[in-house]
Amino acid sequence: MERAELTTEQVLKRDIPWETYMTTKLISGTGLQLLRRYDNRAESVRAQLLDDDGPAYVQVFVSILRDIFKEETVEYVLALIDEMLTANPKRARLFHDKSLAKEDTYEPFLRLLLKGNWFIKEKSCKILALTVSARPKTQNGVVANGVASNSKTKLTTIDAVLRGLVEWLCTQLKKPSHPSRGIPTAINCLAALLKEPVVRSSFVQADGVKLLIPLICPASTQQSIQLLYETCLCVWLLSYYEPAIEYLATFRALPRLVDVVRSSTKEKVVRVVVLTFRNLLSKGTCGAQMVDLGLPQIIQSLKAQAWSDEDLLEALNQLEDGLKDNIKKLSSFDKYKQEVLLGHLDWSPMHKDPLFWRDNITCFEENDFQILRVLITIVDSSNDPRPLAVACFDISQFIQHHPAGRVIVNDLKAKERVMKLMNHESAEVTRNALLCIQRLFLGAKYASFLQV
Numbered sequence: 001m002e003r004a005e006l007t008t009e010q011v012l013k014r015d016i017p018w019e020t021y022m023t024t025k026l027i028s029g030t031g032l033q034l035l036r037r038y039d040n041r042a043e044s045v046r047a048q049l050l051d052d053d054g055p056a057y058v059q060v061f062v063s064i065l066r067d068i069f070k071e072e073t074v075e076y077v078l079a080l081i082d083e084m085l086t087a088n089p090k091r092a093r094l095f096h097d098k099s100l101a102k103e104d105t106y107e108p109f110l111r112l113l114l115k116g117n118w119f120i121k122e123k124s125c126k127i128l129a130l131t132v133s134a135r136p137k138t139q140n141g142v143v144a145n146g147v148a149s150n151s152k153t154k155l156t157t158i159d160a161v162l163r164g165l166v167e168w169l170c171t172q173l174k175k176p177s178h179p180s181r182g183i184p185t186a187i188n189c190l191a192a193l194l195k196e197p198v199v200r201s202s203f204v205q206a207d208g209v210k211l212l213i214p215l216i217c218p219a220s221t222q223q224s225i226q227l228l229y230e231t232c233l234c235v236w237l238l239s240y241y242e243p244a245i246e247y248l249a250t251f252r253a254l255p256r257l258v259d260v261v262r263s264s265t266k267e268k269v270v271r272v273v274v275l276t277f278r279n280l281l282s283k284g285t286c287g288a289q290m291v292d293l294g295l296p297q298i299i300q301s302l303k304a305q306a307w308s309d310e311d312l313l314e315a316l317n318q319l320e321d322g323l324k325d326n327i328k329k330l331s332s333f334d335k336y337k338q339e340v341l342l343g344h345l346d347w348s349p350m351h352k353d354p355l356f357w358r359d360n361i362t363c364f365e366e367n368d369f370q371i372l373r374v375l376i377t378i379v380d381s382s383n384d385p386r387p388l389a390v391a392c393f394d395i396s397q398f399i400q401h402h403p404a405g406r407v408i409v410n411d412l413k414a415k416e417r418v419m420k421l422m423n424h425e426s427a428e429v430t431r432n433a434l435l436c437i438q439r440l441f442l443g444a445k446y447a448s449f450l451q452v
Helices: 018-023 029-038 043-067 071-087 089-096 107-115 118-133 158-174 182-193 197-205 209-215 222-238 242-250 253-263 267-280 286-292 295-303 310-329 332-342 354-381 385-401 405-411 414-423 427-442
Strands: 141-144
Touching (some): 029 043, 043 071, 043 089, 043 107, 107 118, 107 158, 118 158, 118 182, 158 209, 182 209, 182 222, 209 222, 209 242, 209 253, 222 242, 242 253, 253 267, 295 310, 332 354, 354 405, 354 414, 385 405, 385 414, 405 414, 405 427, 414 427
């Protein structure tokens, strides 16, 4: 059987020759006694032993991983620890007992993370994530097994552990060690670790945010829904960290999150995405982008559904109110300007609204007709029929509504660029290019008679 496909249950069926290890002094007599009491016992017996003498068992397990390199034995001890923590995650606190202050409980797992087979890597990652998250907090920072990260002892510092973990997790997201379990394992651990500000900082510095974006997409199978949920959970945790928010905006996370919340029926997925939107609403241009992406309408649709989670219902109401405030603050020309500058031209209502053009036509004069120049650049360089058609239409509207529109557009040499689109394969583009040229030749006096 492939090592990568091993399960904890299969590994725990092995017989490990503990007596041989004591004979060769790789484990102590006390260690052997503890293992004999624990190994191959019922779960209730093991639970009682851990309640009575948990730190001693942790010490034995860690010392075996430190001193014994036989793969089958390493896998077995990792399986024992995994079973112990799966049954009760709070047992991760045993690794930080004061009696283990001089024991380097992180080093073996960090080493195995980089050198073992997939079973060893996966278990080491899970165990490290749990034990790191369970470490005690102090007023002056964090302690690792009683040793602060600024200590001069030779124990592995928490900084080194977190750095090593984040680096490994980013590597898994880029180039997974296991084809189907590498990425889910990395995301699962990140969802636990990103609760910590220091991990958010390391993850952003490691350029990790962009590795999450491709994973934000609608899911259908149970497995892919869980991966999507944990990915969105990572994004939500990052939405509390300002430098990460810039990356989320740069790598276009919002459109993907909107697609997810529009199509998802899984309550926990919708909840974490809505909470993320609530965090991002007031940040930079995020609120304006949400409005442009049609989020207000989606929120109304979501509110009409029967959700059981009160936090979700509250967040939907808050998000709806926040988006309404955003729409009020954001003038129609600001929204239009953003649409043009981002190159995301579409047939939103303002393009064909005569009031918009009449009320905002002088705004086009700002920054030496910047917006008009960008529209002409889109006509000249875009390969997408929709933005081309909308840009031609908007230039024609400018000609119609601005007193000197025809002269300005001619001066900016738009005529030649629009005329090239008269033979475009898209009927939508040719129709709007024709309208633009007609208005350019006729001028404002007669242009108002022309309709699309």
